[in-house]
Amino acid sequence: MKSQTTKRNQEYKDAMVNKIAQRILRIYTLETRKNDSLDFHDMSVWNIKEALEAAFEAGRKINH
Numbered sequence: 001m002k003s004q005t006t007k008r009n010q011e012y013k014d015a016m017v018n019k020i021a022q023r024i025l026r027i028y029t030l031e032t033r034k035n036d037s038l039d040f041h042d043m044s045v046w047n048i049k050e051a052l053e054a055a056f057e058a059g060r061k062i063n064h
Helices: 002-023 045-062
Strands: none
Touching: 002 045
16 A cells, blocks of 8 residues: 555656646756757746745645
8 A cells, every 4th residue: 555655646746846847947848858958948046946835835735
């Protein structure tokens, strides 16, 4: 049972990380594409802050 819960937690984490990357950071994939213009991004500190706050809240939800 614990393994199934761990798998669900990992799936939730992966989904949330991708959602945050897409919605807040406007990064449409987190896969390495071996191209500097696709793998490196310039972004504002307020977007980074918003993404970190969203990740923090997602982590709190998974632990409650």
